[in-house]
């Protein structure tokens with residue numbers, strides 16, 4: 001059984017890169033009829049942000065990336081929150097195993113001791129000082145101190161951390177699902193802290209213990225963890241437990257392509273980097289979200305899926321089910337994926353165009369009741385659906401319908417001067433005077449017949465229909481361009497069309 005997990009830390013709103021990690025883990029699990037788990041990694045108490053966990057859950061729900069198990073979803077490996085798992089003693093159990101087998105040790109150095117050691121090394125011209133096989137014997141730990149002294153320090157409740165004992169001289173290799181075979185020299189790996197002075201595990205130990213206990217088969221995470229992978233290989237080796245398959249996903253890059261995509265890029269260029277709006281609990285600052293901007297969750301997911309993964313065909317628009325069928329790690333890029341905010345909108349536009357008019361009409365009808373008031377004569381399902389048909393090809397978001405088609409709801413109060421000065425001549429005046437009668441003669445007031453009547457009148461009067469078309473558009477809507485003209489005429493109906501003609505005639 002394939003089991004993947006998404007393991008965010010509740011340190012703030014989920015970045016869209018995090019959503020992509022969750023998505024890939026979800027797609028892979030579902031493709032193999034496996035399970036997808038949500039684990040909350042909240043062992044860093046200094047970085048804990050209230051509301052972040054709820055935000056993560058709401059964001060996954062909105063996206064349709066629904067965990068089979070995890071915080072707020074339950075499951076047989078409960079609890080799924082690391083702070084609670086710590087109280088069960090799981091992490092200390094594994095740390096003890098590593099201590100007992102000689103693969104970990106106690107270290108008593110204070111932050112100041114370590115600072116001094118680092119500074120001394122720097123003044124001796126050594127850079128990149130770290131706690132490792134080359135330095136540990138000069139520091140205060142259970143390897144450098146006599147056994148009784150260690151015992152004494154522990155008995156006295158001296159503050160300590162537990163560190164991984166890394167042996168130099170090994171080549172550490174694993175096969176990454178994205179990068180293929182990756183190797184590291186163990187001499188470059190530091191003796192990572194496994195248990196901190198406050199008794200909390202670090203990420204390095206905690207995620208491994210949990211991945212083992214939760215029977216995770218594939219650990220899918222961001223590329224920023226790749227440098228820590230050799231330490232993780234060593235922990236698994238020391239425990240004598242096989243590693244899950246790891247996949248390290250490429251970074252999301254700024255639209256300019258240089259550097260990691262950050263919230264500041266969003267603020268600068270006007271796009272959200274978070275799935276949902278977020279209000280900072282301390283500063284009160286609001287950050288925009290894709291949901292609130294009017295994106296469909298499906299389009300957001302579709303866009304994210306293609307940021308770093310190439311489906312290998314021309315197809316770009318995918319439903320979540322199609323992504324489950326098509327996704328594969330072979331086609332995830334190694335290089336970072338440049339985020340394109342216009343392309344993000346394009347995905348929404350595509351989905352909108354492929355949504356049934358009846359559904360869009362229903363949505364727009366609800367908007368209209370709010371905008372115009374429920375008793376407004378145009379706040380009807382019929383009118384909303386008619387408007388949507390005309391506006392559908394002109395918007396990228398459903399929340400743009402009203403602004404884009406305002407003239408469908410309000411008669412114009414001014415008219416495009418350029419068109420008027422060019423087209424409002426004596427022939428046009430006669431034409432407009434005769435137009436109501438010509439339009440009245442149609443058997444049904446629809447786009448096709450009104451257009452034919454309009455053209456016939458022009459020809460009968462010896463003018464080219466093209467000479468009066470744009471003028472008529474301005475008379476109907478105030479502006480020189482917009483939705484299909486006779487579609488608009490049909491939507492208005494005879495009464496409104498004549499009203500708008502009268503209105504224009506009394507102004508000019």
Ligand code: GLU
Nearest residue numbers: 007008009041207220221
């Ligand atoms: N808690 C880690 C993070 O938020 C998770 C990394 C992982 O998936 O293993 O980056």
